[in-house]
Amino acid sequence: MPVFKNAEDLNRVMFALWDAIKADKSMSSQLLRSKLTISFIYREPDSRLTLDCSDGEQLKVYIGETNFKPAVEMFMKSDLAHDFWLGKVNIPLALISGKISSKGPVNVALALLPVIKPAFKIYPAIYQSNIVEENG
């Protein structure tokens, strides 16, 4: 059974998570400094989430197709994304084994891993409140 029943569940959780990251000055300021544009392309359920830090001022989050090509694209199963935010994924192994694949200068995205690590702590609560309670 996938962790997310459908794309709406997945999108709601990821949107809420990125809202929280946006609100956290220390994480968002470092992300904005990178000026990165990155899409996460999820499978099972399928969805696409794009972050746009390109103007260095406002972190924008889009669900679905965008009218610009992101610098980096990361592809993974939605379940893996969930485990990632729980801090349970061995990223080097996931990259080597192909569980996560990427297009573009993946190094730019990997360098930001330490920046978003604090979000691992807030993810379980965000997941709970956007999935379990809604459904329960």
Place this chain on the structure above:
Amino acid sequence: MDPFVFHTPTKITFGQGVAASACDAIQEIPGCRIVLITDKQLLKTDLVNYLIAQWQAQNHICVFSDVLSDAHLTGVNEAVRLAKNEKCNAIIALGGGSVIDTAKVVNIILTLGGEALDHQGMNNLTSRLLPSVAIPTTAGTGAEVSLVAMIKDDIEGKKLLFGSPFLAADQAFLDPELIVSLPAGLTAATGMDAVTHCIEALVVEGTSSPITDCLALDALNRLFKHLPEAKKDGRNLEARSQTLVASTMAGMAFSSCGVGIVHALSHAIGGQFATHHGMTNAVLLPYGMRFNLGFATKRYAEMARYLKVSDKENDSVAAQKLIDSIENLISDLGLPKNLRSLSVPELDGEKLQQLVALASSDPAMIFNTRQATEKDIVKIYEDAY
């Protein structure tokens, strides 16, 4: 035991003179037209000329030899143009890491279309590539079996990473006779690249396995024993064979588990100042090892005992002995010991910041056993200067 993945798709043929039969490996393709990628230096050697003449007598082969050291994007694009004009459907790479990496990315574009930058990244290739053979002439990078290619983007001054199991050559021919013409300095430098692959593969975090450990440890032992001989007497075919096979084994190891901080720092320097990859690794290796020491003491100690540079001492003494013996090896090989000797200009201000940014975002860094801050990287560069 922790979970792991080990992947090595290449058929390996070793022996004196085996390169001559490299074409047989892809000849069965109907209407086979081969693009042979090599470099100008190699075209000056008798053996390479003899081989090409032999192959051309029986096959349609066009030769591309404008590969520069460090595999530049321009070389990739020119080779693609030639191969497309000649309607080539198979690739032979005959050369060092620069040639083999160029051939890999040429193959991506010939098979999947588009430009190199469209395919940059990890595991995004969607299908097998054209049949390919790699014949290394250095020992070496292990690129003949590795699942990655690094290409230098001349404009940005950085290395682009391509990674996929489809990038491994279908067949690798390891022929020690081809390494005989490699000059002593490059023998030492390329050998130290292989040594660095072994040591970094043995201390990576979360991706190593009994298989990678076994390959890297045995390869390290062969390199320790035979690299000084290969450098001293380039015609010593046993020493050439041992170092060649060791570099391939090291390539199989790091392909499945990654490298570490030495490669990350070295890629940044090589991208900016066109230093030789193996030579730069040799300079940075003792510094990288000291940085990781507290996190890799046990592994270093195991290596020291395997290499018989330590016997009954405790782990921290044994680990220190490994670093000492690496420094001795670098001295014996007559390799430079600091970045200044590689003609790297004084590192300060904006240039240093740029290097630090490149090194800290290098993909090799995520495999390193100890997380390095920007301050740590500055310190290593300053110490190594």
